[in-house]
Amino acid sequence: MIKQYLLSPGPTPIPNEVQLAMAETMIHHRTPQFAKIFSEVREGLKELFGTKNDVLVLASSGTGAMEAAVSNLFSPGEKVLVVNGGKFGERWLEISKVFGLKPIELEVEWGKAVKLEAIERSLKSHPDIQAILIQASETSTTVWHPVREIARLTQSGPLLIVDGVTAVGVARVPLDEWGIDALVTGSQKALMLPPGLGLISLSNRAWARSEKAKLPRHYFDLRLERKSQQRGAAAFTPAVSLIFGLRASLKLMRQEGLERVYARHDRLARATRAAATAMGLKLLAPENPSPAATGIWMPAGVNSDKLLDFLRDRMGITFAEGQDQLRGKIIRIAHVGYMGAFDALVAIAALEMALKKFGAPVEFGQGVAAAQDVLMETLE
Ligand SMILES: Cc1ncc(COP(=O)(O)O)c(C=O)c1O
Secondary structure (H helix, E strand, C coil): CCCCEECCCCCCCCCHHHHHHHCCCCCCCCCHHHHHHHHHHHHHHHHHHCCCCCEEEEECCHHHHHHHHHHHHCCCCCEEEEEECCHHHHHHHHHHHHCCCEEEEEECCCCCCCCHHHHHHHHHHCCCEEEEEEECEECCCCEECCHHHHHHHCCCCCEEEEECCCCECCECCCHHHHCCCEEEEECCCCCCCCCCEEEEEECHHHHHHHHHCCCCCCCCCHHHHHHHHHCCCCCCCCCHHHHHHHHHHHHHHHHHCHHHHHHHHHHHHHHHHHHHHHCCCCECCCCCECCCEEEEECCCCCCHHHHHHHHHHHHCEECEECCHHHCCCEEEEECCCCCCHHHHHHHHHHHHHHHHHCCCCCCCCHHHHHHHHHHHHHHC
16 A cells, blocks of 8 residues: 555545545535535635635535636736736636637746736737736745735726635635725635535626626526525525535634744745755746746656656655646646645655655755755744
């Protein structure tokens, strides 16, 4: 037997409390019993999203909630600014095109965060831009975009639509306080659940826009969902077992305290970055790293895909790969969700061993010690 460690940025490990909650006996979804559980979940989600508005629970992966943001807020031919600095920026671009919007693409070098000046320039050149579509955490490049600062630019202008799939529950992204207009996530990340739930919340001005938006929508009609979910049921059959699990995972997050949850993610990310640097490895996003995952360039002569196969098949460790132009060159170590200090140490110790096996110059313990120095904070 090889013990398995899931250290990828989604799906992420699931705590026992959540597993057990999902095994509860099925109930009907249009009953007072379900409405009670759902109402508890909806309150917890509001706290997590930092909003007084509804957080709607959809039966889809995160991309479904991204699609819902687009189909509910726009009319055909409207112009939007898409920040494209990785695979998920590309996804905003694809969705906008499919729905007949006119996306203006703001390309960002992979591994870098978008510059505020570049956003300002685009808004000046295209005063008819209706919204900015961006990731808070671009998981494919492990970059954190300056969403808070961008929100200051959009208060009386275009809507700010944020893919928070590896941001919500990882770091603070308070919708109301920052003035975000749509915030999206999925269940298989910081919420410590299996894939299958898409979550979305809208600002008041986004709700006003949704009334006028002319794009077709049916399954993801958020107006219908809001009406139903306020009454204690979803418009269509919800993912009942995942919602049982969500209640348990929100309870775990509340018990830890959200600020501590964010501090834990930040600490694991700092420890991993310190370890990589101590091992002489280069970070993919040294300037604006996301606390969700750490991208690390592999040394010359080491194919990261082969290294990842070895880590998974021989050592039981699953990290994530590099995509497109990063294929074969980087690895991504995740810190999202049910992760603690010893997951980070397992990750670094395994990386040292695998790199040694692949002939890279590694001195055992250098990365581990650097991570331990940071992780001592856990014991304060
Ligand atoms: C930033 C980001 N956006 C969107 C998605 C897509 O979510 P899903 O795979 O749940 O559709 C992911 C998934 O990893 C992601 O990391």
